[in-house]
Amino acid sequence: MLFSATAFILKVEVLTEKDLVADFLTQTHGVVRAVVHGARGRSKRAAALQLLTQVRVTWFQREGAELASLREIEITKSTFVLSTRTETALLIPYFCESFLEFLPPAEPAEKAYRLLDHVLEALLKESVAASLAARYLEVWLLRLSGLFPEVTRCAVCREPLDTLANRFDTEASSFVHGRCATGPGLTVSGEASRILASLLRLPLPSLDPAEDVVLNEVEMVAREIRRRFLGHELKSYAFLLTLHEKSIP
């Protein structure tokens, strides 16, 4: 059957001397993996196959087949400028790998598609800091996967979380009061809790700018949830960390 959709390119690999395989996050069919014939080299097709470029694609897929065949591809929105800015260039592989890890192939993922579109749009307009956009994307991707816990109430006593500081219980993967915490965990400042609550409530351009130290706390929580779920760290994220001269404990 032939299908058409708007999509973002998440991965491109060499298949043969002339052909590539690409993974697309489509608006209607989730992640689609398709052979792109004759795309290697300086063809128009190759130009459209840059990571996170938004494209209109038409593909052929037999029922139950894992691999589709790309028929048409046309750029609808270039995100090339993001690869030219240092603060966003390294986020591109990280975003792509995150979506590929968390979205099961061929399952509709319209909310995930809208999330990526929303974050890229904000980055293209430079209406938001890259670090805030990255935290927004990772928290929301975990939330859409059913992994990000409630951020306003303590998971143990169900009362609202404290305004000054709370704990993220890494074993239970939930936010708790310091006094209710029993297992190992991370300290989460009241400011980080407030940012998390707004991230999950407001669109990116409506968020207040946040300090790096607070965004780092949000990043640590997201990273803990992601690593526990996947059982490993994302390659692109580990690379980001080495560039920031941080080491993974």
Ligand SMILES: [Zn+2]
């Ligand atoms: Zn409590």
